Amino acid sequence: xxxxxxxxxxxxxxxxxxxxxxxxxxxxxxxxxxxxxxxxxxxxxxxxxxxxxxxxxxxxxxxxxxxxxxxxxxxxxxxxxxxxxxxxxxxxxxxxxxxxxxxxxxxxxxxxxxxxxxxxxxxxxxxxxxxxxxxxxxxxxxxxxxxxxxxxxxxxxxxxxxxxxxxxxxxxxxxxxxxxxxxxxxxxxxxxxxxxxxxxxxxxxxxxxxxxxxxxxxxxxxxxxxxxxxxxxxxxxxxxxxxxxxxxxxxxxxxxxxxxxxxxxxxxxxxxxxxxxxxxxxxxxxxxxxxxxxxxxxxxxxxxxxxxxxxxxxxxxxxxxxxxxxxxxxxxxxxxxxxxxxxxxxxxxxxxxxxxxxxxxxxxxxxxxxxxxxxxxxxxxxxxxxxxxxxxxxxxxxxxxxxxxxxxxx
Amino acid sequence: xxxxxxxxxxxxxxxxxxxxxxxxxxxxxxxxxxxxxxxxxxxxxxxxxxxxxxxxxxxxxxxxxxxxxxxxxxxxxxxxxxxxxxxxxxxxxxxxxxxxxxxxxxxxxxxxxxxxxxxxxxxxxxxxxxxxxxxxxxxxxxxxxxxxxxxxxxxxxxxxxxxxxxxxxxxxxxxxxxxxxxxxxxxxxxxxxxxxxxxxxxxxxxxxxxxxxxxxxxxxxxxxxxxxxxxxxxxxxxxxxxxxxxxxxxxxxxxxxxxxxxxxxxxxxxxxxxxxxxxxxxxxxxxxxxxxxxxxxxxxxxxxxxxxxxxxxxxxxxxxxxxxxxxxxxxxxxxxxxxxxxxxxxxxxxxxxxxxxxxxxxxxxxxxxxxxxxxxxxxxxxx
Numbered sequence: 025x026x027x028x029x030x031x032x033x034x035x036x037x038x039x040x041x042x043x044x045x046x047x048x049x050x051x052x053x054x055x056x057x058x059x060x061x062x063x064x065x066x067x068x069x070x071x072x073x074x075x076x077x078x079x080x081x082x083x084x085x086x087x088x089x090x091x092x093x094x095x096x097x098x099x100x101x102x103x104x105x106x107x108x109x110x111x112x113x114x115x116x117x118x119x120x121x122x123x124x125x126x127x128x129x130x131x132x133x134x135x136x137x138x139x140x141x142x143x144x145x146x147x148x149x150x151x152x153x154x155x156x157x158x159x160x161x162x163x164x165x166x167x168x169x170x171x172x173x174x175x176x177x178x179x180x181x182x183x184x185x186x187x188x189x190x191x192x193x194x195x196x197x198x199x200x201x202x203x204x205x206x207x208x209x210x211x212x213x214x215x216x217x218x219x220x221x222x223x224x225x226x227x228x229x230x231x232x233x234x235x236x237x238x239x240x241x242x243x244x245x246x247x248x249x250x251x252x253x254x255x256x257x258x259x260x261x262x263x264x265x266x267x268x269x270x271x272x273x274x275x276x277x278x279x280x281x282x283x284x285x286x287x288x289x290x291x292x293x294x295x296x297x298x299x300x301x302x303x304x305x306x307x308x309x310x311x312x313x314x315x316x317x318x319x320x321x322x323x324x325x326x327x328x329x330x331x332x333x334x335x336x337x338x339x340x341x342x343x344x345x346x347x348x349x350x351x352x353x354x355x356x357x358x359x360x361x362x363x364x365x366x367x368x369x370x371x372x373x374x375x376x377x378x379x380x381x382x383x384x385x386x387x388x389x390x391x392x393x394x395x396x397x398x399x400x401x402x403x404x405x406x407x408x409x410x411x412x413x414x415x416x417x418x419x420x421x422x423x424x425x426x427x428x429x430x431x432x433x434x
Numbered sequence: 435x436x437x438x439x440x441x442x443x444x445x446x447x448x449x450x451x452x453x454x455x456x457x458x459x460x461x462x463x464x465x466x467x468x469x470x471x472x473x474x475x476x477x478x479x480x481x482x483x484x485x486x487x488x489x490x491x492x493x494x495x496x497x498x499x500x501x502x503x504x505x506x507x508x509x510x511x512x513x514x515x516x517x518x519x520x521x522x523x524x525x526x527x528x529x530x531x532x533x534x535x536x537x538x539x540x541x542x543x544x545x546x547x548x549x550x551x552x553x554x555x556x557x558x559x560x561x562x563x564x565x566x567x568x569x570x571x572x573x574x575x576x577x578x579x580x581x582x583x584x585x586x587x588x589x590x591x592x593x594x595x596x597x598x599x600x601x602x603x604x605x606x607x608x609x610x611x612x613x614x615x616x617x618x619x620x621x622x623x624x625x626x627x628x629x630x631x632x633x634x635x636x637x638x639x640x641x642x643x644x645x646x647x648x649x650x651x652x653x654x655x656x657x658x659x660x661x662x663x664x665x666x667x668x669x670x671x672x673x674x675x676x677x678x679x680x681x682x683x684x685x686x687x688x689x690x691x692x693x694x695x696x697x698x699x700x701x702x703x704x705x706x707x708x709x710x711x712x713x714x715x716x717x718x719x720x721x722x723x724x725x726x727x728x729x730x731x732x733x734x735x736x737x738x739x740x741x742x743x744x745x746x747x748x749x750x751x752x753x754x755x756x757x758x759x760x761x762x763x764x765x766x767x768x769x770x771x772x773x774x775x776x777x778x779x780x781x782x783x784x785x786x787x788x789x790x791x792x793x794x795x796x797x798x799x800x801x802x803x804x805x806x807x808x809x810x811x812x813x814x815x816x817x
Contacts (some may be wrong), residue, residue, distance in 0.1 A: 322669030
């Protein structure tokens with residue numbers, strides 16, 4: 025008799041099922057708009073030229089130490105990563121109250137942060153503290169905080185389907201009514217899946233309520249540089265909150281902006297009130313990491329570290345990132361133009377107003393089903409598309425398919 | 435006198451630097467120039483080519499369990515991650531109806547991070563079984579069996595298949611035969627560890643013998659593996675969790691749950707090191723070259739053990755040091771107590787593990803005399 029006899033099958037994760045279905049489809053014009061990774065205009069993954077260069081440098085460096093990394097990770101990576109988020113001239117860094125933990129990608133950063141908060145945040149109330157995630161949000165947010173032990177995970181209003189934009193009133197209302205000291209997961213830029221970010225003024229309003237209600241700020245930053253093409257612009261919200269005096273966490277991922285998806289390069293930036301609190305926090309995080317993966321993998325961190333710490337390579341990297349961001353912006357522009365030219369009913373301004381890899385098209389589930397089954401264009405049931413799946417070769421077909429879906433299916 | 439440094443983890447060469455296998459360096463160069471490698475997300479369960487090879491080296495290519503397709507292999511970011519995934523699987527899915535929550539038995543002594551890993555997964559009931567006997571400077575099988583005999587049915591027992599950390603003392607094949615019978619009789623669940631496969635005898639499969647013994651006896655088991663040590667891939671976090679199930683019908687369910695757990699811990703593993711290992715293990719020529727290099731490492735460790743033992747004998751250091759050469763692998767228990775360990779770090783700048791064990795490969799031609807003298811002093815100075 026097996027001890028695993030009664031294990032139920034877990035349901036598959038939607039986005040991976042979509043990709044699996046896409047792979048099995050033999051239709052010549054099929055398009056995958058579900059994938060969460062960058063693709064070139066030839067629909068290929070892209071190794072950033074600066075990454076290729078740095079990889080070679082690393083492989084040829086015979087002086088390199090092959091030891092385990094420290095538990096908290098490669099020191100030069102951690103400091104460079106935090107600097108990229110907070111800015112070179114960040115006063116918080118100058119005041120020695122910023123630290124980083126190298127993690128297995130953005131997921132790892134979220135998990136270590138969540139594990140820490142579950143153990144140490146909010147006094148005796150810690151495990152019952154509500155965690156708020158946007159409606160909608162990246163589906164793994166729920167999983168990470170649940171598995172870290174939080175039982176009370178709630179949505180905060182975010183996407184307004186009717187106006188196809190941010191539901192600021194609803195958001196501010198939920199902030200106002202959240203129990204004090206609740207944890208809020210905020211997307212630093214390029215909100216996944218809607219692509220809709222608060223404006224600078226809107227962020228200021230959000231910060232005002234959060235400060236007053238003593239809410240904990242946990243930024244998820246997976247697209248810095250990738251969204252607008254500018255590192256500074258994409259980090260504006262984070263830097264504003266820091267300058268506004270908040271303590272906060274930032275879960276950073278370098279998967280997209282370095283194209284290092286399978287090397288798992290992440291950093292949990294901790295901004296504390298003072299250097300002593302920072303030191304204590306990092307020491308507890310070290311204990312948490314020790315029972316999770318113990319020592320993080322070095323390859324990806326070395327690539328990022330070398331790049332960020334060399335002015336030449338850093339400039340080259342920014343150029344590569346801009347290349348990716350520009351292609352996405354071009355596709356957004358072209359898709360909107362084509363839909364308008366086709367006279368597709370509805371407004372399509374949101375396609376170019378939204379930012380980052382993803383766009384919430386506004387297609388309903390029936391229309392999405394039509395797209396997949398009849399047109400072999402794969403997208404999420406929510407109507408989310410990955411702009412990187414669009415190329416100059418398939419954009420006409422996709423625009424045409426959307427047009428048909430909207431006009432034929434209600 | 436210079437700081438002698440750590441005699442704890444990580445392998446060092448004669449220069450005191452971390453050892454990189456020549457072959458590993460070569461493969462890394464090849465892989466970095468390979469245009470077919472794509473920067474894409476892996477599946478949560480990792481690189482398939484790697485899990486297939488890792489599964490084969492643990493169970494043997496012709497394993498019945500593999501043929502019957504009832505083995506789950508998960509590529510993890512390192513050994514600790516494999517232990518953590520195993521602990522989470524047990525916590526959530528071991529006998530769902532009975533709401534199992536321990537106990538888990540760890541050897542005395544054991545790696546100091548193990549208890550924490552099970553606790554982090556939510557298992558608080560952690561107990562010890564007798565393992566290393568200080569006086570005999572060896573495993574005491576009788577006391578070990580006594581402890582396991584009284585373990586409640588369905589207890590999980592964590593056992594080192596080889597390269598026991600921190601003592602370096604491994605169970606013999608005869609001892610394993612007795613233990614597997616006990617496991618069957620008492621319905622215990624073995625969670626085996628292979629942290630440094632091939633570093634005891636230079637032979638991957640020999641170190642995995644206990645895993646194969648359990649599997650061939652129809653025992654369900656978990657096994658955490660690491661390829662960091664034997665490929666010199668320390669910084670690369672190359673781990674694997676093996677799960678041998680009783681029936682093929684359970685595979686998809688357990689796999690889906692492992693997938694779910696991984697997604698909220700690290701999402702997917704890192705690919706770099708696993709590619710190197712998969713490349714070597716899939717290519718007969720590479721395999722031969724790799725085995726040559728590993729044998730060299732193993733021989734060096736044996737030589738250090740012999741020389742250290744001889745030096746202690748010449749110094750007239752009290753105690754029996756036969757176990758130094760009777761045991762194999764990287765670790766060795768020196769039988770020093772807490773005070774003596776502190777003496778060594780404070781006054782001699784020689785750092786051992788708190789349990790009084792050390793990593794043999796950290797000793798080399800330049801520090802051997804100093805280390806031997808230090809151990810001698812620790813044992814002869816009245817503290």
